[in-house]
Amino acid sequence: MNSAKRVKTKCLVPLALSWSHCGVDFRVTPWPEVRFERRYGDEWIPLHPSEDVLASAAQACGAVAWRPYLEFVAPEAREFLLKFTYGRMEALQIAARCPALLDELAAAPALTSFVAAHATLRGLGAPHWGEIAAVYDRSGIFGMLEWLGLPASRQTLAILRNIVEPDIPKRLLEPLRSMLWDPTSLFALQRMPAITDRELARACNALAARAPHNGGSITKNALVGGSRRRKLGSLETTGRNPFRLRRKSSGQLQQQHPAVMTVNDLTTEGPRKARVEIIPLIDVVFFLLATFVLFTLSLTKIMSLDTPLPKSGQPLGGEDTTAYVQATDGGMYYWKVGRAGSAELISARELEPRYIEYRAHTAEPKVFVRGDGKAKFGPAIFAMDEARKAESDKFRSRRRSARRGIRAARGAGARAEARRDCVQGAD
Numbered sequence: 439m440n441s442a443k444r445v446k447t448k449c450l451v452p453l454a455l456s457w458s459h460c461g462v463d464f465r466v467t468p469w470p471e472v473r474f475e476r477r478y479g480d481e482w483i484p485l486h487p488s489e490d491v492l493a494s495a496a497q498a499c500g501a502v503a504w505r506p507y508l509e510f511v512a513p514e515a516r517e518f519l520l521k522f523t524y525g526r527m528e529a530l531q532i533a534a535r536c537p538a539l540l541d542e543l544a545a546a547p548a549l550t551s552f553v554a555a556h557a558t559l560r561g562l563g564a565p566h567w568g569e570i571a572a573v574y575d576r577s578g579i580f581g582m583l584e585w586l587g588l589p590a591s592r593q594t595l596a597i598l599r600n601i602v603e604p605d606i607p608k609r610l611l612e613p614l615r616s617m618l619w620d621p622t623s624l625f626a627l628q629r630m631p632a633i634t635d636r637e638l639a640r641a642c643n644a645l646a647a648r649a650p651h652n653g654g655s656i657t658k659n660a661l662v663g664g665s666r667r668r669k670l671g672s673l674e675t676t677g678r679n680p681f682r683l684r685r686k687s688s689g690q691l692q693q694q695h696p697a698v699m700t701v702n703d704l705t706t707e708g709p710r711k712a713r714v715e716i717i718p719l720i721d722v723v724f725f726l727l728a729t730f731v732l733f734t735l736s737l738t739k740i741m742s743l744d745t746p747l748p749k750s751g752q753p754l755g756g757e758d759t760t761a762y763v764q765a766t767d768g769g770m771y772y773w774k775v776g777r778a779g780s781a782e783l784i785s786a787r788e789l790e791p792r793y794i795e796y797r798a799h800t801a802e803p804k805v806f807v808r809g810d811g812k813a814k815f816g817p818a819i820f821a822m823d824e825a826r827k828a829e830s831d832k833f834r835s836r837r838r839s840a841r842r843g844i845r846a847a848r849g850a851g852a853r854a855e856a857r858r859d860c861v862q863g864a865d
Contacts, residue, residue: 455507457498459491466495466527469511472534486564487527489555489608496524514540521547525605528554535567542579546595547604552586555611559587589618593628601633610635613642620645760804761796763789763821767812771821789821793828 456465463477464487474491475482487495504526508516515533518540522529529550533540536553543550557565573585580590588594597618606614617623623645627633757776764772764781773792774781784792797803805825809818 453506455495455499455503457495459494464491464495466530468507469515470534472530474531487531489558492527495527499527514544518544518547521604522550523605525551525554535565536571536574538571538574539582542574542582546598548598548601548606549595550604551606551608551611552588552615553582555608556586558608559611559615560585587615589624593624594618597624597627597633600627600630601638603635606638607635610638610642613645614638617641617645759800759802760806761793761800762806762808763825765807765809765813765817765821767810767814769817771817786817786820789824790827793824797828 454465454467456463458464465475465477465482467473467475473484474487476485477483508519511519515530515537518533519526519529521544529543532543532550532553539553543553552559553570556570557563570582570585574582577584579595583594584590617627623641627641630637758778759776762772762774762777762779762781764774766772769786771784771786771789772781773784773788775796793805807818807821807825809815
């Protein structure tokens with residue numbers, strides 16, 4: 439009898455993934471829309487799926503139902519979804535709503551269960567995918583851990599990466615979060631290279647069993663010690679199994695889940711290393727420095743001498759006997775004795791007799807040589823040389839452009855008036 443060969447056919451049209459829960463049909467639309475809908479008559483109504491609906495989807499949709507749906511999913515998202523078995527529907531929802539988290543969740547797949555159950559862990563009525571994307575965009579993966587109530591540390595990420603099966607049962611999420619806040623449990627989980635569901639369940643049950651006695655933390659005696667020991671992965675337990683749940687009088691199991699780490703969690707038994715906190719020391723040093731500066735300023739007396747400043751008054755009296763010699767551009771010179779004296783136009787030959795006469799009639803001779811705007815430097819040098827010949831050791835030179843030009847006018851009277859204006863403008 440010849441066996442019929444099955445021919446594998448590839449689906450060319452995106453298909454929706456459908457299932458039934460309590461007699462109601464549900465479906466999820468193809469990628470990348472990924473919208474969960476409920477059938478109402480002949481119409482499909484979008485909704486937020488509950489945990490029961492997603493649990494029914496995990497039971498109804500197997501590998502055969504997922505295969506045609508994953509053919510139209512992006513390769514990165516498909517590789518991420520194939521890591522899950524029962525929580526694939528929650529992982530699909532996270533990959534579609536928060537694509538920025540895909541790389542972080544691919545490195546630590548166990549974190550997907552916490553993100554999918556964020557509404558239950560935070561006590562919200564409905565999922566807040568927009569808030570998750572905003573928190574990750576603002577603070578990164580450590581801000582996401584803090585938002586989920588987990589310790590924002592690299593140790594937390596390392597423990598989540600060591601969990602073998604990323605499909606963490608929802609009943610273990612809250613105990614696992616409490617264990618990550620417990621120092622002893624955290625160190626014990628760090629020493630385990632691979633954490634299975636069985637070991638994780640036993641550790642969570644041990645935390646719940648020791649909660650009534652230790653205020654919500656597992657002590658060192660609960661994990662290591664006793665007369666009879668046996669290995670559980672990298673955890674050691676006593677002869678009296680600490681992972682066994684306590685029983686009530688009615689025979690039911692008693693389990694308590696501490697939510698957050700308390701002060702009692704830090705007071706665990708065993709050797710503790712000394713720590714030096716540098717931040718309080720910095721505050722103390724700055725306080726002492728400020729006190730020293732203020733105390734020093736109060737002891738120092740600032741003393742100063744009053745400096746008498748000059749005051750304005752009447753100019754000193756006395757007759758000006760300085761000889762003013764001004765060179766012109768034509769080789770002529772203006773001779774004047776004193777600021778109030780009248781200027782005379784003389785030639786270069788008349789300079790030496792004027793100097794000799796001025797030297798003979800003046801007790802303290804002073805010569806001030808200057809030139810107008812168009813005068814050359816040679817005539818000014820000649821005037822200074824003649825003054826040195828006449829032994830007038832006190833003389834000054836100055837070249838300044840006249841503010842008023844000599845106006846050409848006819849007659850000697852007009853030229854004399856122009857020369858007077860030029861001399862006054864130079865002063």
